[in-house]
Amino acid sequence: MKLKPKILILTDWFVPGYKAGGPIQSLNNMVESLQHEIDFHVLTGDRDLLESVPYSGVEFDQWMKVDSHSRMYTTAKSRQALILEALKNDTYQGVYLNSFFSIDFSIKPLLALRRMNRLNKVILAPRGMLGAGALKIKGLKKGLFIWLFNRLNIGSSIRIHSTDKSESSDILKAIGKVAIREISNLPAQIKPHRKTAKSPIPKFLFASRVSPKKNLKLAMEHLNASGEMLELNVFGQEDDVEYARMCRSYLMPNATLEFHGAVPPKSLKSAYLNHDFFILPTMNENFGHAIIEALAYGLPVIISDQCPWGDVESFGAGWVIPLKDTERWKECIREAAILRDVDYVKMSERAQQYVHDKINFDDIRSHYLNLFRETS
Template sequence: MYRPVILAPLDHYLPGFKAGGALRSITNLVDRLSDEFDFRIICADRDLGDAAPYPDIAGRRWVHVGPAQVYYTAPQERTLVSLSRILREVPHHLLYLNSFFSPRFTILPLLARRLGLIPRRPTILAPRGEFSPGALALKRRKKQIHLTASKTTGLLTAVAWQASTEQESADIRSALGPCAADVRVAADLSSPLGPRPPPHGPRAPGAPLRVLFLGRISPMKNLDYALRVLASVRVPVVFSVVGPPEDAAYRADCERLAARLPAHVAVDWRGPVDPSHVARVMAAHDLFFLPTRGENFGHVVAEALGAGTPVLLSDTTPWRGLAAAGVGDDLPLADPSAFAAAIERAAAATPGEAAARRTRVFAHARERQRTSADVEANRMLFTAALGGRQAAAALT
């Protein structure tokens, strides 16, 4: 059966997992649409922050990873000349870029495209929330320089944009102006849920509330804010921090904040966790706390809900109306006392109330996934860019 070839350079892919949401977005997309599209992925030969390449993974050649074919690049291959050669040697119908600010796997392919070093194919760029106000506020000057250069040098000519929500579509248009003439909304795809959530051990009466932060330890995820909130909480809490330290200096700042917490708040630094264990880790906690500065989707939120764990989020994600649904809270970062109050309410719940809430949370996750039209939106994202199957076939 004919399948258009989608060539997707991105920083990290399987078996990596530390890069978080963008990696999960691509793996879920490949799993859902590989019967219709032939995905070829070019990525780094190591996980986020790792000095050594993946063991037992052959680099510098194409290998099958699930339904996709993957080329793992060594550091010396991540130059304009070498990456252009790899891209040029893969016959493809569509170039699919992830992360606007990736220097190796977005900026170099766009530059190669602009200079005519690779065939000019329909191109889709998914910025994965990088144009949200919270994201642009971090390293603002550096990002503004790159935005200006990209807009004025023609790198973004004839690029289509993928937004996960209407809000992200507005963020893209606001940041890029006329360069964002073609923005299409196709939400990230979450992992399928099982028939029931993982087992949860109820919290014993009087025991500390088990609160979880799971994500990259970086300013964007706002762990320092969570620690400051916990400093004002008046109930016993065990706060588990799970995730890779993307920014060592930021991690050190967070450790200093944790050391100053009151005695009734304990912090358990666990490091990264394999994706196969995430559901079990989620289910072992009473509340998932992520005061992120912004998310275009938030796979980790979907995973928490799918584990039956209530969530406490900032109002900078697409996961809104949580209190009305009885599954959590989405609160403004300008009101840290509201976050503290939500934690104290969760601690005050009786075992029966907590169990009923977990049942409600999982049912909400199942209903949201069952009624989703996101797979079709992603399918149409690609077919529209290709101009139909006949047009794509003509490129081979």
């Protein structure tokens, strides 16, 4: 019997964590989908993003079997030694790094593997961190590591996992010519739910981290400028305390506004089912799990043109708007708010059809299997 390829995954956060958003979802969906063909060993931190308390109900600093893969939740005091021990283990055919700028789970491992002359085993997933919008945040520190990355010629020995052509372009602009494997993220598979009408007062959903990159404040300004009576519910980790405070203090006289904080993915299901539209004027989106999930649940989306789903408007499943086109944001929100029920139901059906047409799960799985078998 042929042994499954054994792959070590290093990542800051993994389930049961959820506050880091997309990177956790992307990785968990990949592991769950491929764990019967690939022997994954996920080495991660012992707590969720910005949490001071470790996870409950798990063992720390030792491998534990979960379903058909292995996990290790590492404490800060033991982490570096355990990562180094894992990197020295030559039974791993590949090392998958789920970040570009993580000090513990990407930068230090890359430098260690370079010293071991094992960079050829590395698959590095930037997870949108090399997009122009993302690089503007803490740009000096990020620029320093990119300089070091290129100075040490790390890119010549590893493979980079990109999720679409736009991210591939961002990667080439940021770090130069590297070997890129372009494979879409695997979204969660969602059973279609038919919507029959729009709410009398339209309900808008923002389900993403509350940070400058995700642009909640801009969404609030545009919703306010539309002049329409509406409801906005915000679900997401408040990464930037000052930014979140500014958003919370923003007055929206024409809207009911409520902040719900970060919730587990399963708890978001009812939010998708109980809203009419999804809004996200993000500065940069690598994949946008929340966008795809919203569409899968039948929510037409109102998103910036900095997302990979730029054809959603031509498909009739939402609106795609340049970030700086203030007038168009206002017009599209107004258009959404006054949609007749019959037109809303059609658009909701188009949203679900868009996901069905765009996501080929079997094809994506096949590409991932090839990626990991390359290292064997």
